[in-house]
Amino acid sequence: MDNSNRRRIVAQDNVWQAVLGEMEVILPKGQFLTWFKDTGIEIGKDGEAVILAPNSFSRDQLASKYKRDILGAIQKSSPDVKTLTFKVRKQKPLEKLELEVQDSPPKQNKRPEGRPASFNKEYIFENFVVGNNNALAYAVAREVAEKPGKSHNPLFIYGGVGLGKTHLAQAIGQEIRSKKPEAQLVYVSCETFTNEYIAAIASRKMAEFKHNYREVDVLIVDDIQFLSSKEGSQQEFFHTFNALHQHSRQIILTADKTPQAIPALEGRLASRFGGGMIVDVQPPDFETRMAILTGKCKEKEYLLPEEVIEYIAKNISSNIRELEGALNRLITFCRFKGTPATTKIAEEVLKDMVSSSNKVVGTAEIITAVCKFFSVPQSDVLSGGRKKELIRPRQIAIYLLREQTNKSLPEIGKIMGGKDHTTILHSERKITDGIKVDSNLKSDIERIRELIFSVKG
Ligand code: ADP
Numbered sequence: 001m002d003n004s005n006r007r008r009i010v011a012q013d014n015v016w017q018a019v020l021g022e023m024e025v026i027l028p029k030g031q032f033l034t035w036f037k038d039t040g041i042e043i044g045k046d047g048e049a050v051i052l053a054p055n056s057f058s059r060d061q062l063a064s065k066y067k068r069d070i071l072g073a074i075q076k077s078s079p080d081v082k083t084l085t086f087k088v089r090k091q092k093p094l095e096k097l098e099l100e101v102q103d104s105p106p107k108q109n110k111r112p113e114g115r116p117a118s119f120n121k122e123y124i125f126e127n128f129v130v131g132n133n134n135a136l137a138y139a140v141a142r143e144v145a146e147k148p149g150k151s152h153n154p155l156f157i158y159g160g161v162g163l164g165k166t167h168l169a170q171a172i173g174q175e176i177r178s179k180k181p182e183a184q185l186v187y188v189s190c191e192t193f194t195n196e197y198i199a200a201i202a203s204r205k206m207a208e209f210k211h212n213y214r215e216v217d218v219l220i221v222d223d224i225q226f227l228s229s230k231e232g233s234q235q236e237f238f239h240t241f242n243a244l245h246q247h248s249r250q251i252i253l254t255a256d257k258t259p260q261a262i263p264a265l266e267g268r269l270a271s272r273f274g275g276g277m278i279v280d281v282q283p284p285d286f287e288t289r290m291a292i293l294t295g296k297c298k299e300k301e302y303l304l305p306e307e308v309i310e311y312i313a314k315n316i317s318s319n320i321r322e323l324e325g326a327l328n329r330l331i332t333f334c335r336f337k338g339t340p341a342t343t344k345i346a347e348e349v350l351k352d353m354v355s356s357s358n359k360v361v362g363t364a365e366i367i368t369a370v371c372k373f374f375s376v377p378q379s380d381v382l383s384g385g386r387k388k389e390l391i392r393p394r395q396i397a398i399y400l401l402r403e404q405t406n407k408s409l410p411e412i413g414k415i416m417g418g419k420d421h422t423t424i425l426h427s428e429r430k431i432t433d434g435i436k437v438d439s440n441l442k443s444d445i446e447r448i449r450e451l452i453f454s455v456k457g
């Protein structure tokens with residue numbers, strides 16, 4: 001690359017960083033993360049800029065919803081840019097699969113017998129409420145169900161407990177089955193996979209085991225993080241994966257963390273898992289919680305007053321499973337007692353759930369926990385001092401303030417000793433990016449979160 005080219009690319013990066021900064025300030029965090037993750041820009045000489053999106057769904061959203069904002073933001077630093085087009089960024093090619101697969105390729109005519117994948121009938125796309133927290137995961141899941149083996153392979157869905165990973169994975173399976181009843185689907189939990197593997201070794205039925213997993217059109221493995229530390233199963237899964245992937249059979253995996261963050265997972269597996277599309281599901285915001293509760297009431301054919309739904313959505317925020325649990329408990333209680341549901345009854349019936357889930361923490365608890373964890377004085381962390389050992393604690397404090405409180409960027413800047421909002425964003429991003437590649441950092445943060453809640457008491 002010659003120097004002028006390099007300069008141009010750096011300049012473009014700066015323009016895009018400025019645009020992202022601007023968008024991050026004007027959009028809710030969920031929307032920003034969903035639509036602007038992994039985006040970029042290429043500025044041509046003719047006043048035309050191309051916005052690069054990681055997939056067609058983001059591209060369409062950016063073009064239809066944010067075009068004007070993006071153009072406005074670009075023009076602040078590059079007034080020459082007059083038009084925008086939106087494109088999908090060229091994917092990095094999957095590194096060539098190691099040819100370690102000894103078994104014959106899947107054949108169409110010889111199918112594993114029995115073992116039809118058993119799904120939960122409720123876990124279908126129609127019952128899945130889409131919000132900012134899961135829009136990308138949903139869109140990609142839909143695409144995979146539409147074109148299994150063709151669009152995103154593997155699809156890796158990750159996120160915390162009770163946020164809809166199993167629901168989405170099964171929805172894909174059920175959708176494929178309804179369109180192509182002849183397709184061979186296997187849906188298993190990771191534990192089932194490892195248990196069957198161990199049983200197959202013990203009973204010398206490896207051939208059958210391989211046949212069951214390698215000659216399918218779609219393989220869904222739920223909670224793949226349980227492969228952690230299981231070397232034999234990992235090796236077997238690696239071969240299963242390759243056999244399927246080479247023949248464009250769809251693989252769908254879910255986990256509670258990114259492939260890189262799964263401890264004791266072989267590097268070659270982690271890299272395979274990340275070789276297709278990785279999407280996350282986040283906790284739902286208030287509006288999405290309202291929508292989910294309303295949907296569940298409909299499913300259960302139980303009419304709850306709006307204010308009661310609102311009470312639950314406001315007070316139970318950690319995950320969707322808990323949200324559903326609270327709703328079920330309330331409905332059961334009211335049916336049993338034959339009383340209509342009121343906010344007062346909800347308060348009474350959900351008392352213990354609300355207090356455990358409603359962990360609203362304040363700034364003080366966060367700063368205290370971070371300082372305690374790193375054994376640094378608060379006054380140092382909140383001052384402008386430039387000591388190197390203060391950088392990480394500050395970044396983490398900022399990251400957690402963003403995550404746990406509703407404070408705006410300028411407000412957090414003020415708390416952190418008068419920093420401007422770009423510094424806050426930069427720090428947050430450092431940690432967000434860091435977590436993806438650094439499992440120590442990730443576990444540090446998990447421990448600080450625990451500290452925060454213990455500080456809170
Ligand atoms: P995970 O596998 O991530 O732990 P699940 O898929 O088991 O979570 O979801 C927990 C419960 O919440 C399930 O009953 C599921 O149907 C429900 N759920 C999760 N996400 C949604 C959603 N977006 N819309 C409706 N229900 C949801």
Ligand code: MG
Binds near residue numbers: 165166167223
């Ligand atoms: Mg699950």
